Amino acid sequence: MGQAIRTTKLPLDFSKRTQGGANTRKRAYLEATVQELDATRTFHVAFFLAHSDKLSERVPYFSEHHQEIRERLISSDKLLTWAEFQTVETHEHPDPLPEWNFNRAFPDFPSVYRRAIIEDAIGKVKSYLSHLSNWQRTGKKKGKPGLPGASNHPTLYQGTFSLELSGTDVQQSFVRLKVYTGQRWVWVNYPVKYNRYFAQRLAEEAWQQQSPKLVLRRKSAELHFSQTRKVKARKVKESKLDPNLVTVAVDLNVKQLAVITARQHGKIIETIFVTDRGFDQHRYRHLKRISKKQWLSGKPIRGEQSNVQLWQHIRRMNKDVAHKTARAIANVCARYPGCVLLFERLRKIKTRGGSKSRRLNRKQANQLRGQINRLSREKAFAQGTVTVEVNPHGTSQYCSRCGAQGQRFSSCGNQRLKARGGKLFCCSACMYEVHADWNASVNVHRSFFSEYHWRPLPKRSG
Numbered sequence: 001m002g003q004a005i006r007t008t009k010l011p012l013d014f015s016k017r018t019q020g021g022a023n024t025r026k027r028a029y030l031e032a033t034v035q036e037l038d039a040t041r042t043f044h045v046a047f048f049l050a051h052s053d054k055l056s057e058r059v060p061y062f063s064e065h066h067q068e069i070r071e072r073l074i075s076s077d078k079l080l081t082w083a084e085f086q087t088v089e090t091h092e093h094p095d096p097l098p099e100w101n102f103n104r105a106f107p108d109f110p111s112v113y114r115r116a117i118i119e120d121a122i123g124k125v126k127s128y129l130s131h132l133s134n135w136q137r138t139g140k141k142k143g144k145p146g147l148p149g150a151s152n153h154p155t156l157y158q159g160t161f162s163l164e165l166s167g168t169d170v171q172q173s174f175v176r177l178k179v180y181t182g183q184r185w186v187w188v189n190y191p192v193k194y195n196r197y198f199a200q201r202l203a204e205e206a207w208q209q210q211s212p213k214l215v216l217r218r219k220s221a222e223l224h225f226s227q228t229r230k231v232k233a234r235k236v237k238e239s240k241l242d243p244n245l246v247t248v249a250v251d252l253n254v255k256q257l258a259v260i261t262a263r264q265h266g267k268i269i270e271t272i273f274v275t276d277r278g279f280d281q282h283r284y285r286h287l288k289r290i291s292k293k294q295w296l297s298g299k300p301i302r303g304e305q306s307n308v309q310l311w312q313h314i315r316r317m318n319k320d321v322a323h324k325t326a327r328a329i330a331n332v333c334a335r336y337p338g339c340v341l342l343f344e345r346l347r348k349i350k351t352r353g354g355s356k357s358r359r360l361n362r363k364q365a366n367q368l369r370g371q372i373n374r375l376s377r378e379k380a381f382a383q384g385t386v387t388v389e390v391n392p393h394g395t396s397q398y399c400s401r402c403g404a405q406g407q408r409f410s411s412c413g414n415q416r417l418k419a420r421g422g423k424l425f426c427c428s429a430c431m432y433e434v435h436a437d438w439n440a441s442v443n444v445h446r447s448f449f450s451e452y453h454w455r456p457l458p459k460r461s462g
């Protein structure tokens with residue numbers, strides 16, 4: 001049993017007022033809210049740092065399993081109650097610690113937000129303390145963990161937000177948020193960019209919804225709904241014993257982004273080529289422009305970014321291509337329930353040599369391959385497919401038909417040019433000629449089943 005996680009985003013509408021967007025005052029409220037929440041988080045982080053011995057307190061409890069009183073670390077719930085008792089002024093408890101009086105510092109602060117913030121602060125301080133003790137144990141001088149920061153995207157628990165979505169009228173979709181105006185806490189309606197896609201994702205029954213987070217950016221604001229799903233998947237060891245097992249192997253490359261092959265009973269039953277449709281070339285031209293601009297402007301100034309929009313464009317394109325390719329891979333897996341997805345352990349394409357723009361482009365290509373790998377793992381796992389990384393040694397040098405070593409070449413007219421980056425592969429033993437990336441993809445299956453070149457070596461004596 002495992003758990004798959006995904007995020008569904010709902011953007012708030014800050015477009016022009018005439019086009020249904022929220023007014024600018026509401027935008028300012030959000031900023032004030034995040035600021036106020038950060039301020040209270042600073043308060044609580046400081047409070048827990050001042051009482052750090054409480055965090056490591058051990059409390060007795062009755063263990064059902066052992067039928068005796070045992071000791072364990074104090075739980076977060078207990079800590080929360082304790083912290084509220086120490087800082088919050090109530091009727092039953094009129095005098096909290098004088099220097100930590102929360103009500104004085106933040107009058108009328110909503111209790112739901114306060115609890116969320118305290119839990120957040122407990123997590124931050126706990127992780128800081130454990131990092132600190134680990135660092136002290138190593139005895140190194142460098143790398144002392146910094147004090148925990150206070151900023152975080154606020155989590156909206158029940159009682160601080162409510163969604164009012166109407167499927168028929170997009171104009172009538174609102175989210176009600178409890179926000180800080182600078183003087184007091186009020187409920188405010190925010191228009192949202194509601195869409196079919198969001199409604200569909202939220203309504204899917206297998207996915208359990210968690211409390212959303214408010215992500216406030218410079219120009220936009222979004223609600224991020226984290227959703228989890230329980231996934232049942234067989235262990236790879238068990239799958240390997242199944243004679244009808246389907247394996248889906250992926251070879252990631254630059255121009256052929258992914259060559260996907262599915263194999264059952266020792267035969268390749270499906271092949272899909274995902275090409276980049278000239279994306280590599282497109283990105284290269286942007287990077288050429290960037291490197292020319294950098295050359296013209298000379299030494300970069302410290303702390304100042306250049307070509308911001310171009311880099312954003314490149315990153316966005318990379319992300320989009322990665323998602324699409326990963327979806328193509330996950331779709332193949334969905335066709336064979338109970339299959340195993342195979343990847344090579346990623347090797348880097350070397351970034352040395354060539355012009356600067358070329359080096360930059362190779363670096364981007366590496367990142368893209370990493371993203372495709374990660375995303376397709378996530379997407380496949382949500383459908384119950386487990387991913388395995390196999391030994392990549394020699395996948396592109398050995399013949400997938402007979403297992404002998406071969407060479408890559410590209411054919412140019414009637415001539416054959418032997419080159420390492422050639423598109424085709426030729427086996428020197430059986431003269432098998434085949435698309436080089438496809439050959440590599442088939443070899444990934446061979447590596448998984450330890451055949452040919454990947455057969456475990458017999459133990460040599462002496």
Ligand SMILES: [Zn+2]
Nearest residue numbers: 399402427430
């Ligand atoms: Zn061969």
